[in-house]
Amino acid sequence: MRGSTTRYLIAGVVLLLIVAIAFWVRGSRSPSLPSGLPADALAVARERGLTPEDIYGALATYVPGGKHDEFVMFASGGHSGQVIAIGIPSMRILKVIPVFVPDSWSGYGFGVENTAIHEVYGRGPYPPADTHHPALSETNGEYDGEFLFIGDKLNGRVAVIDLKDWETKQIVRNPVFNNNHGAAFVTPNTEYVVEVSQYGVPLGHRYAPLERYKEEYRGLITFYKFDRKRGRIVLEESFAVELPPYWQDLADCGKAASDGWVFVNSFNTEMATGGVEKGNPPFEAGVSQNDMDYLHIINWKQAEQLVKAGKFVRINGFRVIPLKEAVAGGVLFFTPEPKSPHGVDVCPCGKHIVVGGKLDPHVTVYNIEKIKQAIQNKDYEKTDPYGVPVLRFDATKEAQVELGLGPLHTQFDDKGYAYTSLFLDTAVARWTLGGCKYKAPEEPWKLVGKVQTHYNIGHLAAAEGDTVKPAGKYLVALNKWSVDRFLTTGPLLPQNLQLIEISGTGETMRLLADMPLGMGEPHYAQIIRADRLKSWETYPDVGWDPHTQAKATEPGLDKPRVEVKGDTVYVYSTVIRSHFTPEHVKVKKGQKVVWHLTNTERTRDATHGFAIPGYGIGASLEPGETVTVRFVADKEGVYPFYCTEFCSALHLEMMGYLLVEP
Ligand code: K7E
Ligand code: CUA
Secondary structure, three states: OOHHHHHHHHHHHHHHHHHHHHHHHHHHHOOOOOOOOOHHHHHHHOOOOOOHHHHHHHHHHHOOOOOOOOOEEEEEOOOOOEEEEEOOOOOOOEEEEEEEOOOOOOOEEEEEEEEOHHHHHHHOOOOOOOOEEEEEEOOOEEEEEEEEEEEOOOOOOOEEEOOOOOOOEEEEOOOOOOOOOOEEOOOOOEEEEEOOOOOOOOOOOOOOHHHHHHHHHEEEEEEEEOOOOOOOEEEEEEEEEEEEEOEEEEEEEOOOHHOOEEEEEEEOOOOOOOHHHOOOHHHHHOOOOOOOOEEEEHHHHHHHHHHOHHHHHHHHEEEEOHHHHHEEEEEEEEEEOOOOOOEEEEOOOOOOEEEOOOOOOOOOEEEEEHHHHHHHOOOOEOOOOOEEEEEEEEHEEEEEEEOOEEEEEEEEEEOEEEEEEEOOOEEEEEEEOOOOOOOOOOOOOOOEEEEEEOOOEEEEEEOOOOOOOOOOEEEEEEEOOOOOOOOOOOOOOOOEEEEEEEEOOOOOOEEEEEEEEEEOOOOOOOEEEHHHOOOOOOOOOEEEEOOEEEEOOOOOOOOOOOEEEEEEEEEEEEEEEOOOEEEEEEEOOOOOEEEEEOOOOOOOOOEEEEEEEOOEEEEEEOOOOEEEEEEEEOOOEEEEEEEEOOOOHHHHHHHHEEEOOO
16 A cells, blocks of 8 residues: 555656756747737737747748838849849849840840840840859949949850849950950949950961960950940940950959959969860869969959050950050059959948958958059069969958858948858858958957858848948848758759848847749849939830830820831731730731830739730830830731730730731
């Protein structure tokens, strides 16, 4: 009897202990939630297992419908060849802007004649693209919200987007070179859009054997003159500077203290030509042997003078300053930079140039005043094999800051901090600038904090973080991998863009949100204050041609009719909710068709589409817009054309018949 009492007692104590432990464990698993939240919100947070950190992130990023984001981030669309506009802090996609590949939704359609892509490629095929670096136009080193430029690494192209209507206006193919990487970057008043080559090739789209690499292969930096009024790059007023066949990498334009200069990283100063299949070292090893590569320091104002003085040759009609002239004319200098650098970024006051070491745990900071002094004193270590003076490293360097593994790119805030992405550490490092207009509370040139990203961060973008007046507040990590952060979408996973709050000082940086982006690969982005954008709500007038940003010259676009002249049928259609006029268009097989369509709507958001099966036509007409499509009616049959935009209750009725008679 006594024995069994003891057993009951022991069992009771054990049971109590288990219950207590269970409560304790449960308690520690669901940490205390903020008080003051409405009870139903708290209940949701509990039910969904959200931590206080999750709740903070959600509240800090949620933008209710009808309220607007404070910033807009323009991110490169990588392989898609597009630009993606993302609201910040909501991290929601606002728009995809077609750049190098058409899209029938957004006014840059298939088969439409008056567009940038049609100007270059006609009706196609359209080559793939690999957009890397968007650049917002600047006035006095600040974003002015007028234009956006973006480079296509794959084909050595640069595009111009007008931010009045968020449409691409121009695609420029480099006349001399067929690939790039340091593109696009702008000078502080957008005098020039800068494009730097990456992989050395013979200039002028010609052949030379790899054995002649040192003699015949070259790099190139192109300065595209930008005409703001016309919103176009003017090739006749542009020029390039020939560079040695090192692989030039990223670039940044000087500003304020360094206005007039451009800084370009390089690697493969070894001039390795690969050929692992022939027993040569593979490129990845061959290009990484030297301890130092060369930061290219280019005086573009001086280059302008050389062009004025006629010190250029023409390659495919394009003005190129030969390497020799560039050296003799004081346009090009080098300074050593540690092992295979990647990013180069100029601080807000323009004094410091930060280079990420990639294979070095440091960033190296150069000082423009020291650079200018070294140039003046001819403080050279040597000249390179092409005669380019190499400034003495210690004479140009200001500091080296140890940050961690794989430093790539750097951005700046309004408090005197610099932020560098660490690819291998998969983190963002915050560190202090010295002697800059902005001053952090801590000692200069010191690492003060790190925030973990997920995973493999490439670029990072801070709000207005590469202007003379960074906005601070937010930073976005553009991560290459997302691994386990989202649902598995097959073997190809989305990229991960992570929003980080940087309002605090010291170690305080907070990861607020993840944004999966199922579009590859957004290398770089720029973040502009939304109130700097002056976007149109509708086109200014009916019959607007977005390609020229003026009313179309073709008369009577708003008078629907069909005219036959010779073997061409001219169709003038008006488009308004919910009909096309005319609705019957009859042509004979073999006739040419020129079809003008004008959206006569003045209502905001009253967009219509226009698509014809079988003829590769897919257009979008925004309010006021006129487009022209042109084709040969070479396939007889009946083709229902229709509006592809759900514009009204009678949207499905918004159609017509194209009848191609035998
Ligand atoms: Cu670092 Cu092309 Cu700017 Cu990608 S590049 S990350
Ligand atoms: Cu117009 Cu649907």
